[in-house]
Amino acid sequence: MNPTDIADTSLDESVYSNYYAYESVPQPCAKAGVRAFGELFLPPLYALVFALGLLGNSVVVLVLFKYKRLKSMTDVYLLNLAISDLLFVLSLPFWGYYAADQWVFGLGLCKLISWMYLVGFYGGIFFIVLLSVDRYLAIVRAVLSLRARTLASGVVTSLATWAVAVFASLPGLAFSTCYTERNHTYCRTRYPANSTAWKVLSSLEVNVLGLLVPSGIMLFCYSLIIKTLQRCKNEKRNRAVRMILAVVVLFLGFWAPYNVVLFLETLVELEVLQDCTFERHLDYALQATETLAFVHCCLNPVIYFFLGEKFRKYIVQLFKSCRGLSVLCQPCGLRLDPADASSSTYTQSTADQDLRDAL
Template sequence: MAEYDYVDPGFFNTSSDGSRGHERFLEFRKVFLPCMYLGVFICGLAGNALVLVIYVFYQKLKSLTDVFLVNLPLADLVFVCTLPFWAYASIHEWVFGDVLCKTLLGIYTLNFYTSMLILACVTIDRFVAVARATKAYNQQARRMAWGKAICLFIWGASLLLSLPQIIYGHVLYLDKLVCGYHDEEISTVVLATQMTLGFFLPLVAMIVCYSVIIKTLLRARGFKKHKSLKVIFLVVAAFLLTQTPFNLVKLIRSTNWEHYTMTSFHYAIIVTEAIAYLRACLNPVLYAFVGLKFRRNFWKLVKDLGCLPYLGVSGQWKSSDDASKTCSASHHVEATSMFQL
């Protein structure tokens, strides 16, 4: 985020064409970044807050998946709350001081690691729920205890991993005040850690676990098998489409500093960054709203708020409730169609 937020004009060509291209890029960034930050902030705040409200007030934590799906929107929610500060700084400059600079850099990194590691845990939990369905069902209490311990460990480890940003982050003047960490060695370590834990680990977990899940579902005769397969492909596709471009650009950036002289490269950075941050908006849809139990509780919330008569969906809420009860009638069905959480 912050390390890509400012481009030293000295890196660009000094020709008139290079100067005009740099000016056009600065104008584009000044409009695009605030719109992207605020858009993700609004959608991510609404979606993740709704998920938290439903889990806290309507849906008891009865499974390990529920434990993970409470921590996931919490991580994304704290992440999106930092975006208005970066939106303002991208329009003007950093005016919030050195302490808040370190704090927001730490919060951003903390919740980046937390969110991505929890995504990996959700994937592994779904693998266990399908490939080891009977064992997982018989050890629910133990798995719940382990799940809470794993979440605490993830938050603690993420805090430790965010210490470089907290320690080395500061405000400096580069034609304007910017917040970031500009130590080359620290940036290399941070990039390697983010690539490993924030991209490759969840990617490997998805490839391995979902491959086994797909094989298991293809053998099973459980109902809604094809819908579960569609959800798997949607989850993997969303992760690849949102995270791969930005991580690829970061890899290219780390291998050759000369890309800093290319205006097109800086367009690629901010556009792929915007795509990567869409995960905070997509996670509530992919990991909560696809579940019948969650949708049932959502309609309960809508009913309690008195919105059903205005939406004209009271019958839909009732049918959704009936469908969810039918869905949970068989343990075998619940195990093989675990996406209907």
């Protein structure tokens, strides 16, 4: 699964008529317009996502090391989520250039960038799921969380999550290759000849590990969290519920369309759907929804800043400590309270406080 993996079937129609001598042989679907659309549409969007994702997630990493000091399971998960997003966005300049022209970086970088992209993709989604479980433990299972939500547990589960992400990305690493065809160099996932099974399994892997399982876990955790918060008579309860809904809606809104289109692409591979016009529309939709999904890696820092009370204070404090940036913050009238000292020992507190700490 590489970005811009649109089949190049844009040969001249006269070539088709000369090559396919028999009408019984189906002609490939011409998609020259799809590729031209990608050359215009993808590079600037990839550049924008790269810039915003790099800036936002770098700020998250700085805040976690400078102020939070990685003293809890939540901090470890937030750090690994930011690293996953950074790994993901660092591959986008290469895909942007590739979409605009062709692959000029060689076979080694083709495999490396494809692998970085997939590891960042799976890692980002998996750590969002772990943060959902972490919030569930903190609010719904407060007693159990005394034993489970430790720094050591966060490190161990993070290492296991990275191992799963690397394992899930191995097919992409193995089958990504660089080749030249009709004076154009490609970096694509090429499976063995006549191996439709690998293509189908790859798409199903993205759908299952990238949407179905994470969505199921998140909906389970957050539905019980909301149910628990409904019993709390706290003025910040409604804000906490809105926070939860924002996380779930953003995840589903940005990833579900891409997974639906990818599933339809699988049906095309299986020849369940056979219509040239539909295939072209599907390829346009794939480019659009894939770019929409990429934007989600930029939204995680935004969620922390606007919805996480402590995190917002830390980020403002970080900007105030930077010479030159402090002048920009003065007109805002922001006053920071001293940052609360983080503790490696978890004590049972109110549900809303746990939720704010988790975010």
